[in-house]
Amino acid sequence: MGILQVKDVSLKLGDKKVLENLSIDFWEGHIHAVVGPNGAGKSSLAYAMMGLPEYRNHEGDIVIEGSSIKSLPVDERARLGMSLAWQEPARYEGLKVDTFLKAGSRGSSRTTDEALDMVGLEPEVYKYRAVDKTLSGGERKRIELASILMMQPRIFLMDEPDSGIDMSALQKIFEVISMLKKQNTTVILITHSLEVLRHAEHAFLMCHGKLIDKGTADKIIYYFENNCLPCDHQNQPLEEEIS
Amino acid sequence: MSTNNFLQEIIESLPASHRNVMDKDTAHLVIHHNEVLGAHLVPGLDVQAEPIEDGVNIKIRVDKGTVIEKPVHMCFGMVPEEGLQKIIINAVIEEDAAIEVLAHCTFPNAIDITHLMDATIHLERNARYSYFERHIHGMKGGVKVVPKAKVYVDEYARFKTEFELIKGLVGDIDIFYEGFVKREGVMDMMARIYGRENDRIKINETCHLEGESSRGVLTSHIACRDRTNASVYNTLTATAPFARGHVDCKEIVQENARAKAVPIVEVAHPQAHVTHEAALGSVDSKQLQTLMSRGLTEDEATELIIQGLLN
Numbered sequence A: 001m002g003i004l005q006v007k008d009v010s011l012k013l014g015d016k017k018v019l020e021n022l023s024i025d026f027w028e029g030h031i032h033a034v035v036g037p038n039g040a041g042k043s044s045l046a047y048a049m050m051g052l053p054e055y056r057n058h059e060g061d062i063v064i065e066g067s068s069i070k071s072l073p074v075d076e077r078a079r080l081g082m083s084l085a086w087q088e089p090a091r092y093e094g095l096k097v098d099t100f101l102k103a104g105s106r107g108s109s110r111t112t113d114e115a116l117d118m119v120g121l122e123p124e125v126y127k128y129r130a131v132d133k134t135l136s137g138g139e140r141k142r143i144e145l146a147s148i149l150m151m152q153p154r155i156f157l158m159d160e161p162d163s164g165i166d167m168s169a170l171q172k173i174f175e176v177i178s179m180l181k182k183q184n185t186t187v188i189l190i191t192h193s194l195e196v197l198r199h200a201e202h203a204f205l206m207c208h209g210k211l212i213d214k215g216t217a218d219k220i221i222y223y224f225e226n227n228c229l230p231c232d233h234q235n236q237p238l239e240e241e242i243s
Numbered sequence B: 001m002s003t004n005n006f007l008q009e010i011i012e013s014l015p016a017s018h019r020n021v022m023d024k025d026t027a028h029l030v031i032h033h034n035e036v037l038g039a040h041l042v043p044g045l046d047v048q049a050e051p052i053e054d055g056v057n058i059k060i061r062v063d064k065g066t067v068i069e070k071p072v073h074m075c076f077g078m079v080p081e082e083g084l085q086k087i088i089i090n091a092v093i094e095e096d097a098a099i100e101v102l103a104h105c106t107f108p109n110a111i112d113i114t115h116l117m118d119a120t121i122h123l124e125r126n127a128r129y130s131y132f133e134r135h136i137h138g139m140k141g142g143v144k145v146v147p148k149a150k151v152y153v154d155e156y157a158r159f160k161t162e163f164e165l166i167k168g169l170v171g172d173i174d175i176f177y178e179g180f181v182k183r184e185g186v187m188d189m190m191a192r193i194y195g196r197e198n199d200r201i202k203i204n205e206t207c208h209l210e211g212e213s214s215r216g217v218l219t220s221h222i223a224c225r226d227r228t229n230a231s232v233y234n235t236l237t238a239t240a241p242f243a244r245g246h247v248d249c250k251e252i253v254q255e256n257a258r259a260k261a262v263p264i265v266e267v268a269h270p271q272a273h274v275t276h277e278a279a280l281g282s283v284d285s286k287q288l289q290t291l292m293s294r295g296l297t298e299d300e301a302t303e304l305i306i307q308g309l310l311n
């Protein structure tokens, strides 16, 4: 049984079916990748798992260690050990990086200097800057990751960890992912990148809100090789979609 | 209570980092009601404080070319629960002179106190004046603060003011500032206020960019909780070529508070340019959800976002 289970989840936002009968098991201490084209519903799945207000009104169930978390708001899910690094993280006027990082740390022994070092940002340069629009996109993403490292969740959802990240920083992020694996963190990477996918032990391919395929990263790599973008899976039977 | 006790209580109400205002090497002026409790000047800085019925009439002059290295501390306060304090300031910063003032206005026990400030500030050519005013109020909300200032910024001069009221209840505040900026002059006014309970906040700031390439920025960051009522009226006029101005008003509104922003931007020269942005309402949802996804409760997350905005 997975530590985190998505059970037959369907979600409509406005008139749009964003997730359709989606079932996925995520295993404790394993690294997972969720891949799929733009608009497939990957971020929506992450938001539904995290419990964001508009995404809680879904059918089916989301379960952590056998207990439904469907009725729990974001902060209670976080206190159960789940967190999300956002695809495009929020900016905060006036809030210092140091304060932002400490906010979620709740008794963790890691210092803000250590967390910034781990994502390849010099603490002296970044600690007292604000988490505002003066940070570049890549810097902000790395600070988001550092904030998660401060929190040390058991289940970590990372929405597009590599978007806007340069090559050397990406290596740092892979180091962080390996370290999380050693610490038995359950990692869920949402990605478009073949390189990120290669770091996963299990992969799930989504399209139009549905799960199209799952298996090892190697198995799902065909999605990239066949340049499955954009796709028109929606009205076709599953078997045809994969062939 | 003796004068000494008043002085002690005023100093104790200040943030720890500013309790050294009376040090010998810090230029300072400490006023309780209409009494000067302490004053220390440095060469090139002339301050004359003359008691009037319910306050003090202060004349400040920074001599031509004098650059005062360390910030000058000013402290205006009232220890009793009731009373009126009227501060009249006439400041002239002469050509090429520079001064930074850190002012604290402290009313730790206020139940019914009115603090009026009426300032006329003249920055001569290429002068610099930076004025930071922090208010420290008690939790009874019994303060009425009415600061008025007229500021004249001559060619190449720079005026910067920051008003902060985030500790204790505001009570009732009515700010009225007006500035006139000449060629290449700069006027930068910022107010950061945290309103709670029945606080009433009114800001009325006007900046006239009259000289070529003059600059003006009016910023108001306000958090309103409970039943606070806040209105911000910002006016920026630009009538000269290459004058540039910006009005920025952000108000976070929680619970039963009400907020209003009325920006007026006026341009009367085709080469001038002014902009404004106003954002009023609840805390941004993504900011809130992000902090909640790190385990903060909604209240804790809201408070952190407000502290950032008021930082």
Ligand SMILES: Nc1ncnc2c1ncn2[C@@H]1O[C@H](COP(=O)(O)OP(=O)(O)OP(=O)(O)O)[C@@H](O)[C@H]1O
Pocket (backbone or CB within 6 Å): A013, A014, A015, A016, A018, A036, A037, A038, A039, A040, A041, A042, A043, A044, A045, A087
């Ligand atoms: N509030 C909403 N109302 C209606 N449709 C929405 C809403 N939010 C998202 N969608 C739609 O749901 C679909 C899934 O969006 P989602 O952001 O989950 O995709 P994604 O797989 O993360 O894509 P990307 O790779 O571009 O990040 C998209 O077609 C999007 O336009």
Ligand SMILES: [Mg+2]
Pocket (backbone or CB within 6 Å): A042, A043, A044, A087, A159
């Ligand atoms: Mg996405």
